[in-house]
Amino acid sequence: MVKINEYIESGVLEAYVLGSASEAEAKELLYLKAKHPQISEALRELETDLEHIAQQMAITPPPGAWTKIEANINELIKARESDALTIDMPYRDQPRESSRARRSGQFVEIEAESGHMRIRKIWRWIFAAVFVLGKIFLATAIYFYIENRHNEKEIETLRIELRNSRGH
């Protein structure tokens, strides 16, 4: 008991509360604190004393300070949420390389050398469909154009024949 009192009186507790105790002193203190409630109580009192000291020199923060902190917290939350959305849960435990390989399986590289652009594979079928439809449309247009010209020529021929037959 005397040794514990001596320990409390040594100033180690004050040094610990102010964060200036060495690592060995802090370890010893935490060990003794767990064993001796007097040390735990003395530490609590010192923390209260330190709080009173700090209260005496407190300065009211400017009104906008919390707003800035809150904005930062909100940004952090948003960033964490977007991180959570980016990472697909089923692949969470897989290494980065496999994630990259998985992503390259989902995308088609349409320009490999420089200025990369990645698009989803579904667009390959859409591009193909648009290409085929375009070809069909072009062929149809050419067919009707030729057909139209042919019909016009025939009409013209018929008109000439009709005029000639009237002349006779």
Add this chain to the structure above:
Amino acid sequence: MLKTDRQVLIESKPESMRGLYDRYAGMLLGYIFEIVKDSKLAEDCLVRIFCELSAEFGAENAGGPQNWSQLQRFARGKLGPLPVVSAKVARGDLALRRSDDLYLAALSAEQKQVFLEIYYHGKTVAMLAAELNKTEEFIRKTLKEAFAILRKSGEN
């Protein structure tokens, strides 16, 4: 088994960042101001420390500082490496403190120096003992005396 500071923090009841701010922001601003001696810089540091707290422990402050002593140690750990703060400390701006600080008036010059160097500069007992050419026991005793006097003056 011994518990580290972090384990002790984790086992504490979490207090939300807003609650921590409401309780300690004024005290923390006063503490920072005593170190940097610049209102604007002190406010910036206050915001920065709470932002770092949020980044480390989240808005719920789960596992973060739960009392002033823990918060002050966290803050000092973050303030120390800031170039603008370390430059001010290196210049010895703390030595220019007003001597008429009411709560420090009852301390002797030696007690005041030991308290200020440890509390604001974050010097360890061993560092200060070497600097002042005293024993570590002497520094600890002086610190204890300073605490006892400050406690009494706070009660009056």
